[in-house]
Amino acid sequence: MAELSDDTTLTDPAHRAAAVDLIAVIAYGELSAFERLVDDARLAPALADRLALEAMAVTQFACVKPLLDRLETLGAEPISALEPFEIAFDAFHAQTAPMDYLEGLVKAFVGDALAADFYREVATFLDEDTRTLIGDSLDRAGQTDFIVDRVRAAIVENPSVAGRLALWARRLMGEALAQAQRVAAERDALMMLLTGTPFRDGLGLAEIGEMFARMTELHKARMAALGLEP
Amino acid sequence: MAELSDDTTLTDPAHRAAAVDLIAVIAYGELSAFERLVDDARLAPALADRLALEAMAVTQFACVKPLLDRLETLGAEPISALEPFEIAFDAFHAQTAPMDYLEGLVKAFVGDALAADFYREVATFLDEDTRTLIGDSLDRAGQTDFIVDRVRAAIVENPSVAGRLALWARRLMGEALAQAQRVAAERDALMMLLTGTPFRDGLGLAEIGEMFARMTELHKARMAALGLEP
Numbered sequence: 001m002a003e004l005s006d007d008t009t010l011t012d013p014a015h016r017a018a019a020v021d022l023i024a025v026i027a028y029g030e031l032s033a034f035e036r037l038v039d040d041a042r043l044a045p046a047l048a049d050r051l052a053l054e055a056m057a058v059t060q061f062a063c064v065k066p067l068l069d070r071l072e073t074l075g076a077e078p079i080s081a082l083e084p085f086e087i088a089f090d091a092f093h094a095q096t097a098p099m100d101y102l103e104g105l106v107k108a109f110v111g112d113a114l115a116a117d118f119y120r121e122v123a124t125f126l127d128e129d130t131r132t133l134i135g136d137s138l139d140r141a142g143q144t145d146f147i148v149d150r151v152r153a154a155i156v157e158n159p160s161v162a163g164r165l166a167l168w169a170r171r172l173m174g175e176a177l178a179q180a181q182r183v184a185a186e187r188d189a190l191m192m193l194l195t196g197t198p199f200r201d202g203l204g205l206a207e208i209g210e211m212f213a214r215m216t217e218l219h220k221a222r223m224a225a226l227g228l229e230p
Numbered sequence: 231m232a233e234l235s236d237d238t239t240l241t242d243p244a245h246r247a248a249a250v251d252l253i254a255v256i257a258y259g260e261l262s263a264f265e266r267l268v269d270d271a272r273l274a275p276a277l278a279d280r281l282a283l284e285a286m287a288v289t290q291f292a293c294v295k296p297l298l299d300r301l302e303t304l305g306a307e308p309i310s311a312l313e314p315f316e317i318a319f320d321a322f323h324a325q326t327a328p329m330d331y332l333e334g335l336v337k338a339f340v341g342d343a344l345a346a347d348f349y350r351e352v353a354t355f356l357d358e359d360t361r362t363l364i365g366d367s368l369d370r371a372g373q374t375d376f377i378v379d380r381v382r383a384a385i386v387e388n389p390s391v392a393g394r395l396a397l398w399a400r401r402l403m404g405e406a407l408a409q410a411q412r413v414a415a416e417r418d419a420l421m422m423l424l425t426g427t428p429f430r431d432g433l434g435l436a437e438i439g440e441m442f443a444r445m446t447e448l449h450k451a452r453m454a455a456l457g458l459e460p
Contacts, residue, residue, distance in 0.1 A: 034284070038268045047316070048309045051294070054264070058291050061284060079278045086277070 017189035019130050020074055024081035025183060025190070026119050026134060027067035031082075032089040033112055034061040040104035049101070052146050056108065063137040070133055084187065088179040095175045098168075102154055106165050106226065109147045111172045113222055117215045118180065125193045151226045166228040173219065247419035249360050250304055254311035255413065255420070256349050256364060257297035261312075262319040263342055264291040270334035279331070282376050286338065293367040300363055314417065318409040325405045332384055336395050336456065339377045341402045343452055347445045348410065355423045381456045396458040403449065 037057035044050040068078040096111070098104035116138040123134045155162045184191050196202020203211070220230040267287035274280040298308040326341070328334035346368040353364045385392045414421050426432020433441070453460040 031281070031284075035268060035272070038265060042265070046309075047312060051261070051309075054261075054291060058288050061288050064281070079276070079281075082277060 014189060014192060015126070016074060018193040019126050020071060020076045020081050021084075021187050021190045022119065022122055022126065022193070023067050023070055023074075023130065023134070024076075024078075025085045025187075026137065027064050027071070027078075028082045028085040028089055029115055029119075030060045030063045030067070030137070032093060033108075034058070034064075036093050037104075037108055040098055040101075040108070043098065043101040043104050045101060049150070053104075053108070056144070060112075066133060067137060070130065085183065088183050091182075092175055092179045096172055102151060102161060102165060103168050105147045105151055106169055106228075107172055109144050109151070109226065110169045110219070110222055111176060113144075114173060114176055114215070114219060117218050121211050121215065122190070122193060148225050151228075155227045162228055165226070166223070166230075169223060169228060169230075244419060244422060245356070246304060248423040249356050250301060250306045250311050251314075251417050251420045252349065252352055252356065252423070253297050253300055253304075253360065253364070254306075254308075255315045255417075256367065257294050257301070257308075258312045258315040258319055259345055259349075260290045260293045260297070260367070262323060263338075264288070264294075266323050267334075267338055270328055270331075270338070273328065273331040273334050275331060279380070283334075283338070286374070290342075296363060297367060300360070315413065318413050321412075322405055322409045326402055332381060332391060332395060333398050335377045335381055336399055336458075337402055339374050339381070339456065340399045340449070340452055341406060343374075344403060344406055344445070344449060347448050351441050351445065352420070352423060378455050381458075385457045392458055395456070396453070396460075399453060399458060399460075 034057045037053055037060065041050045041053035041057065044053060071078040071081050096107060098107050119134060119138060123131045126134075151165070155165075184194075192202070194203050194208070223230040264287045267283055267290065271280045271283035271287065274283060301308040301311050326337060328337055349364060349368060353361045356364075381395070385395075414424075422432070424433050424438070450460040
């Protein structure tokens with residue numbers, strides 16, 4: 001797998017287009033995660049939990065601005081760059097509106113992290129500056145210890161919720177993959193990052209398999225942290 | 231009107247209870263304004279406006295933490311201190327859900343500022359530290375130039391909206407007063423700040439009149455800034 005670590009790669013229009021798309025999809029993803037988390041916080045049974053979820057949401061919102069700035073540096077108009085991703089994220093959230101507080105917590109924990117893993121994988125094909133910015137942004141967004149505590153406590157109190165939440169997490173993963181495929185099908189530049197171009201090798205089948213294996217391991221570890229079957 | 235500027239007043243239980251109530255009502259107000267503004271941002275016709283409103287909302291959320299910290303310093307449990315104010319704010323927002331983006335903008339501009347004026351007036355009866363904290367918090371929350379631009383532009387484009395928005399602003403004021411009366415009736419400590427106790431003079435009828443006159447002038451100035459009849 002050919003990593004690019006040289007900023008001059010940004011003079012390549014295909015690389016630049018892919019960097020813009022990846023930064024934009026992350027920025028829109030953070031924005032939309034922020035909005036939904038503020039919605040879902042209203043499901044919290046107590047004001048303290050509502051505040052904690054909203055504080056998480058606000059941290060995600062804070063990631064958006066540096067990404068928009070980077071889009072400008074790359075010569076893209078930030079708002080136009082984000083717009084192509086509205087439909088996929090809105091569809092994802094419409095399909096995965098949590099029925100209760102616990103589903104909201106699992107969504108915030110599993111869904112956002114799954115997206116983050118994918119972005120990190122794709123970012124390895126981009127220049128170092130973009131990669132660092134994306135890594136920082138995703139690291140900051142994930143302060144989730146309190147979610148693990150809440151979900152584990154709920155399972156201790158009522159073990160039967162574990163099955164329902166495990167199913168819910170699988171549904172989240174299914175919807176996320178469906179929307180990721182939609183985005184990949186519509187955004188050539190992103191797709192070519194993975195599959196290569198006539199001038200640059202992409203991932204072989206084995207490497208794509210390895211990427212999904214890595215993501216699956218991380219997902220399993222998160223499910224285990226919550227006390228859920230993967 | 232007897233201003234208190236000495237921190238030792240906090241050893242007076244009635245003063246302390248009033249300070250806790252006032253800080254708590256502002257904190258819950260900011261929190262609930264944050265949530266509703268994130269909701270209302272979804273009404274924005276363009277992503278740039280949605281982002282601008284959400285950035286405003288996040289600024290309001292940032293005001294909450296210092297207020298909660300101050301409640302702890304005063305020996306109050308912050309979450310319990312906020313809870314008595316949930317009903318009034320939730321009722322206000324339920325009664326004033328904007329029908330469209332412009333109503334949302336006017337609500338963010340007129341409603342929040344009206345509340346802020348009232349808090350500032352009441353804060354003059356409290357110790358200097360509390361007063362400064364409240365002033366800082368309310369100043370930070372109000373970055374609203376972009377709302378003025380948007381509403382004025384909408385009126386230029388379609389002058390007939392001015393009448394509808396002026397009526398809407400009057401309704402917002404009516405609902406805000408109704409909920410303020412509910413809070414005052416339920417929270418003795420806050421009420422006594424205004425009306426006095428056997429040991430301290432409160433406001434006379436003339437002074438209460440002056441307070442409302444000041445608030446009305448500020449409200450009129452804001453309506454004029456938006457290009458609306460008060």
